[in-house]
Amino acid sequence: MFLKHLTSFKAEIRTQFLVMERGMVTSVLFCLILVFLPLTSIYANKEVDALFSLRVNLEDPNAVLESWDPTLPNPCTWIHVTCNNDNSVIRVDLGNASLSGQLVPQLGQLKNLQYLELYSNNISGPIPSELGKLKGLVSLDLYWNKFNAHIPNTLGKLRKLRFLRLNSNRLTGQIPMSLTNLKALQVLDLSNNQLSGPVPNNGSFSLFTPISFANNPNLCGPLTDHPCPGSPPFPPPPPLETLPPVTSPGLSPSPSPTSPTI
């Protein structure tokens, strides 16, 4: 009789233990979820915050940013935004969208951004130097806007950049020498701005010709039509045999084959 009580007591304790264990496990799990869920949403929110700050700073008469809802956990369902498999933004495609206003430094928080397409709008203000943080950036297209101030030298840190098109803006200042470090650069267009100073021709810039720098009246050096102040005038081209002239269709004047600037 006593034995019966003992075994039933043991069974009760065992079940109590099991229930307690289950309870502990579930409460621990619950705590973990409580701790980590906000963290995941905070991470996603950083990209939501960054892009929403951009939306707030831009004027959008055509309501192209209407789907940019900041209450969503990530921006991957927003129109004109593309994400990767980890729900992180890789493309922002807002070309030709009649946007005006200015960009925001928070764009530097889009850690996985590869394509920033903001061309053909009316966006003004400076190019944020925080864009230099976008280590994965492949294409930066800000052409045909009203960007002013200098080209940030932080853009020289964008190791994977292949396309840098800042043409047809109101950019001033010199072309940062750091841009010649961009080894992956295939296409460069800085034409139609108000840049000044010497045009670099070393590093990755050895591939670029006058069309990349055209219509910047204050640029100087061998790729332009006037030498930089303080440097000697262009030496005469090396003597070539007189070759029969071929009539050209009357385009840009031929550059003189000069020695590199020191």
Add this chain to the structure above:
Amino acid sequence: MGFYVPFFLFLLTCAYLPPCSSDPYDEACLTNLKQSLVDPTNSLKNWTKATFANPCSGFNSYLQGATCNNGRIYKLSLTNLSLRGSISPFLSNCTNLQALDLSSNFLTGPIPPDLQLLLNLAVLNLSSNRLSGEIPPQLAMCAYLNVIDLHDNQLTGPIPQQLGSLVRLSAFDVSNNRLSGPIPPSLGNRTGNLPKFNASSFEGNKDVYGYPLPPLKTKGLSVMAIVGIGLGSGFLSLVLSFTAVCIWLRVTEQGMAGEEGKISQLMPDY
């Protein structure tokens, strides 16, 4: 008739969208290039007259192998497409062209000197074709050339020394052709900070010589050969005269022996 309606619609839409631009020079360039090339495997997709009128929409291109920049053809890459025919001189109308790659095809004919009008050309790769004729020295007018790659063709004539004046030239390959003459020092023995080209850029041309290729074996006889021939012929004449004397001696011996034989025959047997 049905062909023209979408064409006109295409033109109309282009009139309203800023990035869409047609360029008569690029159109002439592409039309002529398509005519001079022969495309037996039909690899040049979309290379039709309608597309030539408007090959670019801003930075995108409708033509296979073409890349655009600001509405102009910026790069042509038609490599390994079994193309035959020749390179049209009117390719020079693509004045914004920065890179031309027609490598690994079966192109024949010369490299047109009109390419000198491609003032923005930075990369020229015509390797692995069947191009003939000489390398035009006029290529030196393309002052921004970084790469000249003409290897594996049937080019003849000299390596133009004018190409040494290209200050941005960092890659140069004319190997495996039928070129002749000396390697100009401005290309073979570059001074200062200019990148140097080694023998592999020039080899495979039987009649090309000069630094950095190893010295050619001179035609004609060397001093050792002359001494050797002299000694050999002296020795040979010695041997010949010795054998002649031996033979003469043998003959006279035989003659004397014959006479002795006659005498022994005259003697009666006992």
